[in-house]
Structures are given as structure tokens and as C-alpha cells.
Amino acid sequence: MEVPRNSGTAERLYRSMYLIRRVEEEIIRLYPSDKIKSPVHLSIGQEAVSAAVCDHLERSDYVFGTYRGHALYLAKGGDLPRMMAELYGKAHGAARGKAGSMHLVDVDVGMMGTSAIVATGISNAVGAALALKMRRSTAIVVCFFGEGAVDEGSFHESINFASLKRLPIVFVCENNFYAIYSHVKDRLAGPGLVERARSYGVTAERIEDGDALACHAAVGSAIEAVRRGEGPRFLECMTYRWRDHVGPGEDRQYHYRPEAELDLKIRNDNLAALGRLLPSDLKQLIEAEEEARIAAAIDWAEKGEFPAASEIRNHVFAD
Amino acid sequence: MSLRTESERELTYAEAVFEATRSEMRRDPNVFVMGQGVDDPRGMFGTTLGLHQEFGAERNFDVPLAEDAMTGIGIGAALLGMRPIQVHQRMDFVLLCMNQLVNMAAKMSYMFSGAHRVPLVVRAIIGRSWGQGAQHSQAFHSYFMHVPGLRVVAPTTPHDAKGCLTTAIRDDNPVLMIEHRMLHGVRGVVPEESYEVPYGRARVLSKGDDVTLVGISHMALECVRAKHLLSDVGIEAEVIDPVSLSPLDVDTIAASVERTGRLVVVDTGWLSCGASAEILARVFEHLDGRRAFVGRRMGYLPTPCPTTKVLENLYYPTARSIAETAYGLVRGKGAAEWQPPHADSLEVAEFRGPF
Numbered sequence: 001m002e003v004p005r006n007s008g009t010a011e012r013l014y015r016s017m018y019l020i021r022r023v024e025e026e027i028i029r030l031y032p033s034d035k036i037k038s039p040v041h042l043s044i045g046q047e048a049v050s051a052a053v054c055d056h057l058e059r060s061d062y063v064f065g066t067y068r069g070h071a072l073y074l075a076k077g078g079d080l081p082r083m084m085a086e087l088y089g090k091a092h093g094a095a096r097g098k099a100g101s102m103h104l105v106d107v108d109v110g111m112m113g114t115s116a117i118v119a120t121g122i123s124n125a126v127g128a129a130l131a132l133k134m135r136r137s138t139a140i141v142v143c144f145f146g147e148g149a150v151d152e153g154s155f156h157e158s159i160n161f162a163s164l165k166r167l168p169i170v171f172v173c174e175n176n177f178y179a180i181y182s183h184v185k186d187r188l189a190g191p192g193l194v195e196r197a198r199s200y201g202v203t204a205e206r207i208e209d210g211d212a213l214a215c216h217a218a219v220g221s222a223i224e225a226v227r228r229g230e231g232p233r234f235l236e237c238m239t240y241r242w243r244d245h246v247g248p249g250e251d252r253q254y255h256y257r258p259e260a261e262l263d264l265k266i267r268n269d270n271l272a273a274l275g276r277l278l279p280s281d282l283k284q285l286i287e288a289e290e291e292a293r294i295a296a297a298i299d300w301a302e303k304g305e306f307p308a309a310s311e312i313r314n315h316v317f318a319d
Numbered sequence: 320m321s322l323r324t325e326s327e328r329e330l331t332y333a334e335a336v337f338e339a340t341r342s343e344m345r346r347d348p349n350v351f352v353m354g355q356g357v358d359d360p361r362g363m364f365g366t367t368l369g370l371h372q373e374f375g376a377e378r379n380f381d382v383p384l385a386e387d388a389m390t391g392i393g394i395g396a397a398l399l400g401m402r403p404i405q406v407h408q409r410m411d412f413v414l415l416c417m418n419q420l421v422n423m424a425a426k427m428s429y430m431f432s433g434a435h436r437v438p439l440v441v442r443a444i445i446g447r448s449w450g451q452g453a454q455h456s457q458a459f460h461s462y463f464m465h466v467p468g469l470r471v472v473a474p475t476t477p478h479d480a481k482g483c484l485t486t487a488i489r490d491d492n493p494v495l496m497i498e499h500r501m502l503h504g505v506r507g508v509v510p511e512e513s514y515e516v517p518y519g520r521a522r523v524l525s526k527g528d529d530v531t532l533v534g535i536s537h538m539a540l541e542c543v544r545a546k547h548l549l550s551d552v553g554i555e556a557e558v559i560d561p562v563s564l565s566p567l568d569v570d571t572i573a574a575s576v577e578r579t580g581r582l583v584v585v586d587t588g589w590l591s592c593g594a595s596a597e598i599l600a601r602v603f604e605h606l607d608g609r610r611a612f613v614g615r616r617m618g619y620l621p622t623p624c625p626t627t628k629v630l631e632n633l634y635y636p637t638a639r640s641i642a643e644t645a646y647g648l649v650r651g652k653g654a655a656e657w658q659p660p661h662a663d664s665l666e667v668a669e670f671r672g673p674f
Contacts, residue, residue, distance in 0.1 A: 095432040105431040112398060113431055117422050123388040124423065127395020134377060134401065157388030315429045316467050318436035318491040
């Protein structure tokens with residue numbers, strides 16, 4: 001990795017990825033206390049994709065994500081204290097304690113929410129892009145999903161329509177190889193994900209894992225093309241999940257993936273590599289600032305009230 | 320179904336649906352129509368005919384044969400404040416939309432505590448007659464009545480079709496509107512101006528003290544015919560059209576049953592876990608023992624729908640079978656046998672195919 005010319009990018013990405021990593025490490029630390037009574041799907045190891053993509057987005061752009069959504073929520077600028085309060089099930093959480101980790105939302109920053117059913121958010125994202133086009137808006141939509149979602153028919157129906165109507169949307173496929181413990185090679189026929197996207201007339205690119213700045217550069221040109229009205233783009237971003245599919249723990253005991261594969265990814269940590277590019281005093285400053293934010297957010301979540309019983313009937317319908 | 324004065328105008332049900340759609344599209348630029356065939360030369364039985372000529376291809380467009388994603392795309396557009404109307408020419412196809420409607424549309428407001436709203440209308444047409452068979456005739460309204468966060472309306476008259484659709488389009492919530500194919504050609508008085516028919520208000524189509532007949536969608540017409548048959552033998556039936564199934568106006572139905580002590584719920588659907596079971600149970604709970612009553616459910620036979628006319632005729636409730644059932648409830652065991660005369664359902668008898 002070369003020292004970036006624009007150290008501002010490295011600094012911003014490091015800050016974003018560090019925040020994601022450390023928030024999730026805090027979730028791991030807190031989880032045994034049973035204060036977070038909701039499944040968590042951690043993004044540790046996958047931080048670079050959300051950070052790199054969202055660095056190119058405006059607040060007015062929209063993102064749709066999945067139940068593995070902490071990284072996206074934070075990278076898009078979602079409110080950290082409200083996220084922690086949501087995990088705690090508190091009344092001042094992002095969705096008043098009715099969403100939990102799997103359904104984070106912050107519409108003020110264009111974080112449109114996440115779905116716990118694989119691929120179901122993709123068509124919603126395409127619909128948002130349709131609305132933007134009908135309104136002649138300059139904003140764009142970015143839709144995040146795992147490679148498992150490409151197994152689903154809904155993905156194919158959705159990308160076909162997006163291409164047909166030349167909608168302003170970037171499909172970001174985070175390929176971490178595993179749908180729970182099922183390897184992509186056991187699920188995928190044909191020449192691969194990128195070729196699938198191309199078969200719908202969508203310009204598609206695979207971005208190899210390992211370098212947040214390279215990912216950032218490749219994503220940037222795709223997003224610019226979408227902003228120019230050139231229709232949708234598909235990015236297959238290779239990445240890797242360090243932790244178990246669900247829960248705070250490791251999953252070495254299940255032996256579904258080679259330990260050497262996992263160890264290599266951990267040794268080649270994107271976050272640590274990016275950190276080495278920064279002057280150490282700057283790095284320390286960023287870390288101290290983010291640590292203070294995290295501590296304050298946890299404190300706020302801890303102190304908050306649980307929702308009143310009456311909350312259970314609120315919002316079944318929009319008023 | 321109502322008496323017409325000189326100044327009143329009659330439309331068919333299909334024309335009433337068209338008029339509601341067009342007037343809401345004129346009123347609000349966010350309203351648009353999407354669905355397989357909505358802009359074709361048949362225009363969804365006339366209900367969307369030529370809308371793209373007035374409003375442009377962007378606001379009345381054909382879609383790929385991809386019900387799942389198309390539903391999700393409608394939801395996504397609705398999240399940004401658009402007001403899509405999606406049309407399915409057979410309700411059977413709506414099963415392919417089930418995941419998006421139940422797991423996404425119905426959950427968005429609640430799961431995100433009001434951060435999102437989904438102003439989406441899904442029009443689903445129930446097929447019948449001319450041998451529609453097992454996969455072009457089904458009615459799944461009860462599946463959706465089961466789900467909090469969805470509204471389900473099933474208007475019977477042209478008046479209510481226009482008003483219910485207008486209400487649905489203006490609503491910030493997902494609404495399923497059930498249209499029975501046999502109703503599209505039925506004529507009735509429809510005001511020219513826009514109006515809303517509120518949710519959760521049943522319509523008493525005719526008064527009577529001996530037995531309460533609740534007819535869902537097309538079955539409300541058959542109940543009115545049954546009422547005429549019954550009056551020939553001195554039985555006065557009250558006929559109620561629920562109009563809105565979720566929310567359901569239990570008060571009106573229960574008040575009627577409190578008077579008559581007899582209830583027949585006739586559904587255009589199967590009985591098991593169906594709308595008729597729900598209505599009967601809700602009336603039972605509502606009356607809470609204050610008034611004992613006898614009740615019956617009627618609907619499709621517990622089989623898939625057969626195609627040949629001779630079997631199809633056995634599959635659906637008719638004015639005659641409804642009248643017989645009500646007669647049995649009123650006169651009780653040991654009453655003289657009564658065979659009501661055949662009462663033609665013109666909209667069924669005169670229907671010509673293919674669709």
C-alpha cells in the first residue's frame with residue numbers, strides 16, 4: 001500500500017472504520033451482561049466497504065442495508081447514542097426499542113433501514129431510486145447486501161428493473177463468502193456475481209479485499225457514473241467476517257471454514273493497515289475522540305428509560 | 320343497487336375505479352399506477368385504460384413479470400413519498416407479493432417507530448366464472464386480514480369502489496383493495512365529485528328483523544337476492560356489506576345480530592380460518608352472552624376451484640343456497656321443506672370470456 005496523496009481520505013476512512021470496529025468490540029464486551037437482548041450480526045472485518053462507499057455520499061443520498069447493518073448505519077452518519085440505546089431496548093433508541101440491532105434506521109441522514117430477510121431491501125432501494133428519477137432528483141441510492149442475496153430471485157428481478165429504467169442506484173454486494181456457514185461455491189452456479197450483473201446490462205466490477213483506499217477509489221468512479229445518469233452500477237466488494245454469523249462470539253469451534261483462512265484475514269487487518277499510514281499523533285487523536293463518543297453513547301444508553309407499556313400499540317399504522 | 324333520481328349518474332364498478340384513479344392522479348402528482356398490462360389496450364378491464372395518455376408513460380406503466388420485486392419497488396417509492404397503485408388482474412398472483420406486503424410494507428411504520436410510512440395501494444382482482452379454475456379464482460383477503468399494519472377493503476358497489484379507492488390512495492398506509500371480477504360490470508349511482516368512504520364502517524344494504532346476512536364483496540349481491548327470495552316466505556333478512564374487512568365494523572353487525580338472533584356470513588373465499596370465521600368470532604365476543612344467537616358460515620367448498628360449469632356451480636354460494644341456510648336458521652328443525660326458486664345472478668350468467 002502506498003502512502004495516499006490525499007491523507008484526508010485515509011483519515012476519514014480510518015475514523016469511520018475505527019468507530020465501527022470499536023463500537024462492535026464494545027458490543028462484544030457488553031453482551032454477556034445481557035443488557036443487549038437482541039441478536040447482533042457483527043461487521044468486524046467488513047468495515048472498509050461501508051466506510052469507503054459512504055465517504056462518497058452526501059447526507060441527501062439514501063442507503064438501504066441488511067441486518068448486518070451497524071457498519072452501514074455508522075458510516076452513513078447514523079446517530080451513535082440512539083443506536084446504542086436501540087440495542088439496549090430503550091425509549092430514546094433509534095426506533096424506541098422496537099427495532100433492535102437488526103433494523104437500524106436514521107432517516108435524517110438517509111439511512112433508510114435494514115431488513116432481516118435476505119434480499120428484501122433490494123427492491124425497496126430500487127423503488128427509492130425510481131422515486132428519485134420520477135422527481136428529477138440529483139440524489140442517488142446505494143443498496144448494500146451480502147452475496148447470499150444474489151441467490152434470491154428478488155435480486156434478479158430488482159437489478160433487471162433498475163437497468164431497464166436506468167435508475168440512479170449502486171448495488172454494493174459485500175461478498176464475505178459465507179451465508180451463515182454455507183460457502184458461496186456451494187450455492188453459486190456459473191461464472192460469478194459480476195457476470196450475473198453484467199447479463200442485465202449493468203456495468204459491474206469486482207473489488208478485491210485488502211485495501212480500503214483502493215476500494216474507495218473504485219467505488220468513487222462507479223458512484224460518479226451513477227450521478228451522471230449512466231444507470232445502475234454493481235460492485236462486488238470482497239470482504240471477510242471475523243466473527244460468528246450471529247452473536248458476539250467467534251465460530252472456530254464449528255470448523256466450517258479453514259482456520260488459516262480466518263487467521264490470514266485477521267493478520268491482514270484493513271483497519272490496522274490504514275492506521276499505519278497516518279501520523280501516530282493524528283491516529284491517537286482520532287482514536288481518543290472516537291473512544292470518548294463511544295463511552296458517552298453507552299453511558300447515555302445505560303441511563304435511558306425503557307419505553308412505557310403504551311408504546312407497544314404505537315405506529316402499527318402511520319397517523 | 321340504489322334507486323336513481325333524475326340528477327344522479329350511474330357508472331359501472333370498473334368505471335368508478337377508473338374515475339377514482341384518474342381524479343387522484345390529477346389531484347396529486349405523486350400518484351402513479353404500475354402493473355402487468357395496465358397500459359395495454361384492455362387497460363385492466365377498463366380500470367386503467369389510457370391513463371398514460373393523460374398522465375404520461377411514467378405514471379401508468381407496464382412492469383416485468385416480477386411480482387416480488389415490483390411490490391418491493393412500489394414500497395421503496397412509497398418510502399420517499401410517492402403513492403403507487405399496483406394492480407394484479409388475479410389475486411392468485413398476489414401470493415408472489417406476500418413477502419414484501421407482510422414482511423416489509425406492514426412492518427415499516429412499526430419496526431422503525433414511525434420513521435417510515437408506506438402509502439401503497441394494491442388492487443387485487445378475484446376471478447370467477449368462465450372456467451377460471453384453481454389458479455385464477457382464489458380470494459386471499461383473510462391472509463391479509465391476519466396481519467397488523469395492513470388495511471383490507473372489499474367494496475361491493477360502484478359508489479363504494481370509488482370512495483374506498485380514493486380513501487386508500489390518500490392513506491399513508493398500505494391498503495389492499497379486493498375487487499371481484501363479477502362486480503366490474505355492475506352499475507350503480509356514483510357522484511361525480513371526489514369523496515372518501517371511511518374504513519371500518521359497514522353498510523346496511525337493507526333492513527330486516529329475522530336474520531342478519533353479511534355478504535363479502537360479490538356475495539353481498541347474492542345476499543340481497545337471497546333476501547328477496549326469503550321475503551316470499553315471510554322472512555325479513557337484514558343484509559350487511561362490511562365494505563372494510565380490516566378494520567372491521569363489528570358494532571354494526573353485532574347490533575343487527577342482537578336484534579335478529581341469527582347470523583349468516585357469506586364469504587367469497589374458503590371458511591377455514593377465513594373472514595367468515597373472523598366475523599362470527601368477533602360478533603360472539605362483542606355480544607358477550609348478552610344475546611344468544613345462531614350462526615352459519617358460507618363460502619367456497621373446501622376444494623380447489625373446478626373448471627367445468629356443472630362443478631363450478633356447486634362450488635360457490637348462491638342466492639338460493641344462502642336463502643335455504645337462512646330459512647333453516649329462522650324456522651328451525653322440523654320446519655317444512657322449502658326449495659327457493661332459482662335466482663339468476665345476471666353478472667355471472669351473462670359473463671362472457673375469456674377473462
